[in-house]
Amino acid sequence: MLDRRHFVIAAAAAASLPMALAKGQVTDPDESMPVEFSLNMSTIRGQNLSVPDQIEVAAKAGYDSVEPWVRDLEKFVADGGTLADVKKQIEDAGMTVASAIGFANWIVDDDAARAAALETAKKEMEMVRSIGGVRIAAPPVGAHTATSVSPPLETIARRYHALLEVGREMGVTPQLELWGFSPTLSKLGELSYVSTAAAHPDACVLPDFYHIYKGGNDFDSLGMIEASRMHCFHINDYPATPGIAEIADKDRVFPGDGVCELPKIIRGLIDHGFQGTFSLELFNPTYWQRDALEVAVEGLEKSKRVVAQAMQLPSTEV
Template identity: 30%
Template sequence: MNRRKFIAGTTAASFATVTFANSTIKKDLKKEKRYQNGQSPWPICLDTATIRTAKSLEEKVDIAIAAGYDAIEPWDNELEEYEKNGGDLKELGKKIRRAGLFVPSMIGLWGCLPENEEAFQASLPATKNRMRMAADIGCTHIQAIPNKVGEDYDVKFVASCYRRLLEIGLKEYNIIPALVFVKMFPLKTMGQAVAVALDADHPMAKIIPDVYHMYISEGGFEGLKLLNGNLFAIFQFNDAPKGIQLQDMKDKHRVYPGDGMLPLAEILKDLKASGFDGCISLELYNPEYHKQDLLQVAKTGLRKTLEVITEAGV
């Protein structure tokens, strides 16, 4: 083969390779999974606190299914009561999956991050039982709740406890503990939760942001731009009401997404840019909603969540 033919052949082959690569990239981009008939880049989850006054865990599951959610996030006391009344969590998990839903997280590991080693060891039996229940129903994550860390908590010690919880969860129950932050607890802000997660020095360390506590803890939302979405297990979603002073806001004041004053569309744009691909979980504690038809509450929450996602253009 002469030089001209060789160069021509090589150029054509290279062009074909580049063209193929580009078409593959475009094809992969089109493959991004969408949920809710293409309206959302994230599965939408119903935190059962939103419909807390339903009679049973099974009724809450039925409401999540009927309302059209992709997932459900239960609480530990609900699972405990379900078993106490003779229910089989593994069978309930199968029912959830047969309906096309999944369980991304359970709330939660109360008292799992205490002030000292003696208290940590004493907390493990209850912690392991909660992990076992969460694993039985098919959870991916379980929330590690810092309600007992103490006002002057030691970040190094809390991080060591969290790392050990990760090891126990993964090795014994195939479940990932994820750290939450709550204004009413000593570990209040997303920044504080990130510090513990990073100092745990574990590849599966994760946190669970909640837009309401990001706001009322005064930690703010700008940190989302600085974090990789792989750090987030799920993302809890709601809105803060208008007409109430920040210092007076309690969990009971949460309102439907879009009905309040938080910059939710901008928050979701930053969340999408972070690469987060987990669940958006609707978490409301509003007693006024609990007095209403709970299926309609669930449907309204889903609709309003999707409206904000549409507004964000993600």
């Protein structure tokens, strides 16, 4: 478990927040916030914390919710842990489960492999439900490599519909996730088409600022996606270099530390009705070398700052 030093870190960071926000010329970040904030555990993945310690970091940093990885939950259970204890820890901390990260190959062409993947999805969803979660990411795993040939969008939509049916049975909704580096579902237009063509009441999408950029999308396209279909949105930023062809997951930085026009984009999202959760998802090895709580606190501070800046911009509504 985390020691007294981490309480001091969290307290000091919290005390410095108003000053940091003042430098950005914004108001109290908690004033009239229309969104919530979650910690995706990739952000502190390199510290190799146990699931209980991951949750403790998120709670002490002040997040509203967590976004765990199913792989971490599986390891926790294999090592003798119980998911009921994880659920209680999250609830006792006053948090919820915004989403979870799973990797079932629901999109693959091979019928037998896809059937097996739906069974994997059931198991992953059961774990998520056991800790109080109701959503899980559904990335295009299995059709995401450079040599992959993307199935037709209509075919992907049928497969997503099948996954949504599994989700309805399990009580956990799979969110169609954008992966900018993938030949499949790297475009917002593809995400929108598949989620619409799936023709399912639970269809929803999981965008990501970095992946939108990596996929060569225009952020204005977000306005074409119904806000109520975006429950969770991965928040991050990216530098000007390396360029779009070379930039990778590891290059993501804290919100506001890169070149993405986050306040402007977020203002547009909010004006279109977005009231979901911004989940901080980073894979930066530099952050992994730091204290996990320090990283979590800084990430939350900077996430709130860009949202507060967005709220001060003029409305984008005509």
